[in-house]
Amino acid sequence: MVQEQAPQKLSIQFEDLHQQNESYIVGMWTFLVTEIMFFGGLFTTYLVYRVANQETFWEAHRHLSVPLGFFNTCVLLTSSLTMALTVHYAQRGLRKQQLLWLLATMALACTFLVVKGFEYHHKFVEGLIPGPNFRFEPVEHLRVAQLFFSLYFAMTGLHALHVIIGVLVMAILAVLTAIKHPSVQDFIPIELAGLYWHFVDIVWIFLFPLLYLIPR
């Protein structure tokens, strides 16, 4: 293994590279705390309503496809592995492997989005999109079922938005790596993207059981 130290550029406000790298990583973790609080509001909302309407939430959750959700969980977990490999090679300055695993992560993220698209399409066909055309049997549970699907779309939609942002960030990093741009000689941008990506995975790890499994 070639132990090539990745070269880095020092910004004017820092004393040394150690301080700079630590600052960037602490900054990213602090940002992730805000993200946790952001999703935390939604999780709290979901839990409150689920406790209040257990029966209807049970009825409603059966319209979600566990096989598709399970498949997507596997896809995302694998993408976490490929992302970790990307960071691993970035730290050693091995650009070719770094690019390869980054592209693999992007491919998995896109797979996740495509599957999610199919799931949303099924909901649309079944008339489970909240709004004036919402259909649900039995009718007396219509209101609460609509609430369940409102939360389902709000939570998975916000998560999907984070996946899309992740794909965009990775695409930019992949292009910069491919054209050997100086800013990705530094491993820190890849490392920060990695932290973000693991966060996106972890949110899904909570979403999947909460929405698809627990009511069973």
Place this chain on the structure above:
Amino acid sequence: MSVAVAKPGEVKHNYLNAGDTVRSWLLTTDHKRIAVLYLVSVTLFFAVGGLLALLIRLELLTPQGDLMTSETYNRVFTMHGVVMIFLFLIPAIPAVLGNFLVPLMIGARDLAFPRLNLASWYVYMAGGLIATWAMVNGGVDTGWTFYPPYSSSYSTSQVTLTIVGAFLVGFSSIFTGINFIVTIHKMRAPGLTWFRLPLFIWAHYATSVIIVLGTPVVAITLLLVAVERVFRLGIFDPALGGDPILFQHLFWFYSHPAVYIMILPAMGVISEVIACFSRKRVFGYHFVAFSSVAIAVVGFLVWGHHMFTTGQSVYAGMVFSLLSFLVAVPSAVKVFNWTATMYKGTIEFRAPMLYVMGFLGLFVIGGLTGLFLASLATDIHLQDTYFVVAHFHYIMVGGTIFGYLAGLHFWWPKMTGRMYPEGIAKLAALIIFAGFNLTFFPQFVLGYLGMPRRYHWYPEEWQMLHVMSSAGAALLGIGYILPIFYLLWSLRNGAIAGPNPWGATGLEWKTDSPPITHNFEETPIVTEEPYAYENHHQHEEVASGTGASTAEA
């Protein structure tokens, strides 16, 4: 010190003259220039909010609603709240004074993420302009709290646009909070341990923690209201299966701590100014530092005291009431320690010190009336009356504005290199203090008598109190306009300040005024406790010398 006062005619190199094109200001990553950008925009939004306040007071001069319709009145007080809270009170001290001083006080060359800092200003401006556009384009009539289901399903005003504006401004303060946390953790000068940090830094650290933990929650909550409004995704509307009380829980989970986002930085300013103008160490430094953290922590546990009348359980109400009383403990620790700092001090009543004295008075009144509202039984009587309006104006507005003005005057020589004229500054401080009390004290009485908030007509027997309040508002308006004029005047005509006109301790005073672009010629090394005023007697002659020439200027 190695820094020297510039001779007349000689222009020293500093952050202000480092580039004078518009481009060099709009694309700057210098935290000091970004602070100046914030200073200008915050002042403009304050003027907008202030004009709306004057409209409200003008309407309330007479018992009948004769100046505007009920709908217009609703839109005016809503925009007054939105502009003042999201665009002035929350960003004022952190974004202007914090941005300018945090790196200087800890001996850093800049904040950890200068470009993120610039981005935060752009996001703030975008949010502010969207909210202003919403106001011009019809306004909002929900009150600044956006309670659903009215805001999400029934209001016909610009709720969505305003929420987008508030959401963006929230992100701007998250950026600032992250920047401060990382900078304070990782970029302190050698020798600057946590317990050698100025209390201003402790206050900003606690504030940043609240911002990082609280703001995202209100962001998602407001986003859900917007989503419910636009896509009919039912979350809070009972007609769609939701629960409006849940909105209030989520909303106040942030919006009560937001009060501490406004007042904690002001408390940081107070500690600095009191120590300097009493020429003493801050009494009980550790207690004052930890009380900031304690306020930040307990502040997250009291949101339910906004909801005593919503039908949450009595037991929840009792717990929230108890926890609300608990906030008084760290707040009182601060007030007692400030008083003890002044005890046997060599007090100089300069303009910043006058604002500090005003702050103490207003904070005590605001804090004590808070106890009435934290008590379940009295709150039932006072809920949604002018008593509440007066209470939160005393704490939020009195606290923040007096802290902000104290800080602005105190660090004005550092920011601009010029002294402000002392005499007229003292006059302005007195006018603002008198105007403030005349405006808001009658509102306590009105509230106790039963005047509900957000009404634009009232029985005739309350007119006298409303007239007093409106007269106070006019006086307050004059008081706020004065500093704009004399501070601008001082930019050209003020006496040259020198690096340390007050003879204060702290790293920010050990560099030029105004500072050079990267703050220090060489990284300072800290060897002593903060506020070691007993070691600094030699500065006092220098300070009084400058002060005398200033008073005449």
